[in-house]
Structure formats: C-alpha cells, structure tokens
Amino acid sequence: MTMGDTTNVPSARIAPSMLSSDFANLASEAKRMLECGADWLHMDIMVCHFVPNLTIGAPVIQSLRKHTDAFLDCHLMVTNPSDYVAPFAQAGASGFTFHIEVVKDEWKDLLKSIKSAGMQAGVALRPGTSVEQIFPLVEGEEHVDMVLVMTVEPGFGGQKFIPEMMTKVNILRKKFPWLHIEVDGGLGPSTIEEAAKAGANCIVAGSSVFGSQDPAGVISLLRSKVQDATMRGF
Numbered sequence: 001m002t003m004g005d006t007t008n009v010p011s012a013r014i015a016p017s018m019l020s021s022d023f024a025n026l027a028s029e030a031k032r033m034l035e036c037g038a039d040w041l042h043m044d045i046m047v048c049h050f051v052p053n054l055t056i057g058a059p060v061i062q063s064l065r066k067h068t069d070a071f072l073d074c075h076l077m078v079t080n081p082s083d084y085v086a087p088f089a090q091a092g093a094s095g096f097t098f099h100i101e102v103v104k105d106e107w108k109d110l111l112k113s114i115k116s117a118g119m120q121a122g123v124a125l126r127p128g129t130s131v132e133q134i135f136p137l138v139e140g141e142e143h144v145d146m147v148l149v150m151t152v153e154p155g156f157g158g159q160k161f162i163p164e165m166m167t168k169v170n171i172l173r174k175k176f177p178w179l180h181i182e183v184d185g186g187l188g189p190s191t192i193e194e195a196a197k198a199g200a201n202c203i204v205a206g207s208s209v210f211g212s213q214d215p216a217g218v219i220s221l222l223r224s225k226v227q228d229a230t231m232r233g234f
C-alpha cells in the first residue's frame with residue numbers, strides 16, 4: 001500500500017464498549033450510545049477463563065437484540081469459542097471475534113461455522129501475541145473480516161493504552177488495506193490520533209465515552225480522527 005492509496009480501506013466504525021455501561025439499564029444505554037452516533041455496540045464476553053472476569057453471555061445478547069437492530073460486535077474472551085457460535089448466532093450477535101491464542105488448526109472450521117451462522121468473523125490478539133500469527137487467518141480463501149488488536153491486556157475496562165501495539169496495526173493496514181482493524185483498550189481523545197494514523201478503523205472505547213459529559217462529542221472526535229487519517233494515508 002502506498003502513501004495516499006486508501007481506496008479500499010473501510011470507513012470508521014465507532015463502537016462504545018458496553019462493559020462501561022450500566023448493565024442494569026443495558027437497552028437504554030445502547031439506545032443512548034446509538035443516538036450519540038455509535039456505529040456498533042461492542043459486547044465483551046468474559047466467563048472467568050481466559051480472562052479473570054465475568055460479564056455477560058448469549059442470554060443477555062438475546063435480550064438486548066429485542067431492543068435494537070444495531071451491529072452487536074461480540075468479543076469472546078473464552079478458551080472454547082466453538083461452543084459459543086450457535087448460541088451467539090441464535091441470540092442475534094452480528095460479529096463473533098475469537099482469540100488466536102486459544103485455537104490451533106481448528107480455526108478453519110471455527111471460521112466456517114461463524115460465517116455459515118451468518119455472523120461476521122473476527123480474530124483478536126493479546127498484546128504479547130505476534131501479529132504474524134494471524135496472517136493465515138486473513139490470507140486464506142476463507143478469511144476473517146476483522147482483526148482486533150488488543151491495546152490493553154483483555155479483562156477490564158479503564159486501563160492504559162499500550163502504544164507499542166500500533167506497529168501491529170500499521171503492519172496489518174499496509175498488508176491488508178481492505179481489512180477491518182479494530183483497537184480496544186484505553187482509546188479516547190488522547191490516544192485516537194496514534195491509533196488512527198497507524199490505520200485502525202474500528203475504535204472500541206469504554207471509559208472515555210461513558211465517562212464523558214459529552215459522549216456524542218467524543219464519538220464524533222474519534223470518527224473525525226479516523227476519517228482524517230484515512231484521507232491522508234498511512
């Protein structure tokens with residue numbers, strides 16, 4: 001990809017992380033975020049293995065789906081993602097992102113099952129995982145739609161953005177211009193520029209959006225930084 005050649009780069013997707021929302025009012029929190037300009041809703045699925053936290057599962061996705069048509073971008077922080085494909089598809093998940101660290105050769109079957117269940121497929125990598133490990137999942141005939149580069153250790157919201165992860169984002173953007181590249185962890189007004197310049201187009205933001213008095217303003221700023229960087233080239 002040459003400087004300025006951004007023809008195939010997908011447009012910005014701003015995805016508030018519902019991990020930072022008031023879970024007791026999830027439907028109204030989702031509605032509020034969409035009214036503030038969110039493109040996607042990012043749903044963090046944690047079940048006390050892979051990460052030491054417990055959040056929500058398919059029944060909550062199913063309940064939320066009754067209240068919104070929005071793209072539900074589900075990040076499965078689990079060690080056995082194939083067990084979750086059918087329940088999440090039936091619940092109404094739109095995207096299903098699994099972790100590269102928990103799959104071996106079975107990723108091909110997993111990918112097929114996610115897509116044939118009608119969901120967009122994503123693969124996530126922890127900060128310590130090398131980006132080269134996910135190349136086969138993007139290069140093959142059957143490939144993921146999105147790579148999620150974790151910019152914090154997965155498990156909890158409110159952590160500090162790890163800038164070194166931007167090397168991974170930039171390698172991916174140059175090699176796969178068409179790919180959705182998502183970043184998650186510590187994104188907000190002070191870190192978006194770096195992420196956008198590296199080539200991220202899907203921005204997950206929890207604390208910075210939910211903790212703001214002006215969530216619409218934050219979402220709009222995140223989007224404009226991604227748009228500016230895409231126009232300039234990476």
Ligand SMILES: O=C(CO)[C@H](O)[C@H](O)COP(=O)(O)O
Pocket residue numbers: 017019020042044075152153154155156157158159184185186187204205206207208
């Ligand atoms: O996946 C996550 C943690 O595993 C969260 O989505 C992420 O950390 C977003 O929260 P914040 O913007 O507050 O960092």
